[in-house]
Amino acid sequence: MTTSGDTPYAVSLDQVSKSYGEVTALEQVSWGFRTGSFTAIMGPSGSGKSTFLHCASGLDRPTNGSVRLGGVDMGRLREAELTRLRRERIGFVFQGYNLMPSMSVERNITLPLSLGGRKVDRQWLTEIVHRVGMAGRLGHLPARLSGGQQQRVAVARALVTRPEIVFADEPTAALDPRSAGHVLKLLREAVDEMGRTVVLVTHDPVAAAWADSVVFLGGGRIVDELTAPSAEAVLARWDSL
Numbered sequence: 001m002t003t004s005g006d007t008p009y010a011v012s013l014d015q016v017s018k019s020y021g022e023v024t025a026l027e028q029v030s031w032g033f034r035t036g037s038f039t040a041i042m043g044p045s046g047s048g049k050s051t052f053l054h055c056a057s058g059l060d061r062p063t064n065g066s067v068r069l070g071g072v073d074m075g076r077l078r079e080a081e082l083t084r085l086r087r088e089r090i091g092f093v094f095q096g097y098n099l100m101p102s103m104s105v106e107r108n109i110t111l112p113l114s115l116g117g118r119k120v121d122r123q124w125l126t127e128i129v130h131r132v133g134m135a136g137r138l139g140h141l142p143a144r145l146s147g148g149q150q151q152r153v154a155v156a157r158a159l160v161t162r163p164e165i166v167f168a169d170e171p172t173a174a175l176d177p178r179s180a181g182h183v184l185k186l187l188r189e190a191v192d193e194m195g196r197t198v199v200l201v202t203h204d205p206v207a208a209a210w211a212d213s214v215v216f217l218g219g220g221r222i223v224d225e226l227t228a229p230s231a232e233a234v235l236a237r238w239d240s241l
């Protein structure tokens with residue numbers, strides 16, 4: 001599946017730089033996330049991972065260079081258009097779940113649709129709710145759920161719009177290994193069984209090993225890539241950087 005006639009990439013970055021005053025957080029990064037791929041982003045603290053994710057997902061604008069979602073140059077969009085594009089075509093999963101505490105699980109999952117005034121596809125909702133194991137919890141408030149369950153709700157919310165790409169920023173950092181494995185399996189299934197594209201920022205070699213490839217950042221640049229990663233290979237590559 002491609003998102004426009006002429007690109008195999010869900011998102012592509014061309015010579016993207018981002019500076020904060022004197023600090024260059026990203027330096028001329030070019031990269032493409034192939035549609036239907038699962039990519040992990042790794043790198044030491046301060047290497048630019050968050051900045052990369054924010055620029056690639058349209059949460060922030062690069063200082064230089066361009067970012068395309070399918071055929072759309074996000075830099076050319078006005079703020080309101082960019083907000084709508086993010087809501088309708090991109091899914092987000094954050095370390096802290098970011099659920100609305102006063103809303104039920106169901107309302108949290110369907111929030112990207114209701115914010116955009118779109119109707120809920122009940123069949124699709126039922127499918128993703130079952131996939132994330134929350135069918136019996138739709139009326140619950142997030143506070144009644146464990147961290148792992150809350151993150152699974154966040155994954156369902158990220159998938160409810162059938163986004164072209166999902167960005168997950170350290171989604172398992174606060175979870176025990178079993179809950180983390182459950183969330184990572186869901187992201188893997190989003191790629192393998194739902195045809196989505198997933199980008200995962202992580203510090204954890206075990207989490208990165210769920211991806212098809214690992215991109216290593218260092219000093220605001222892409223310094224290496226590892227395909228078909230195992231946790232051991234990720235660790236070895238990390239040690240050699």
Ligand SMILES: Nc1ncnc2c1ncn2[C@@H]1O[C@H](COP(=O)(O)OP(=O)(O)OP(=O)(O)O)[C@@H](O)[C@H]1O
Pocket residue numbers: 020023024025043044045046047048049050051052
């Ligand atoms: N809003 C900001 N204002 C000023 N400097 C920033 C800002 N955001 C990031 N930086 C700087 O840009 C560089 C890259 O930061 P970034 O947060 O992208 O790295 P990271 O790899 O995600 O780090 P971590 O693993 O610690 O989250 C760092 O030197 C950081 O201090």
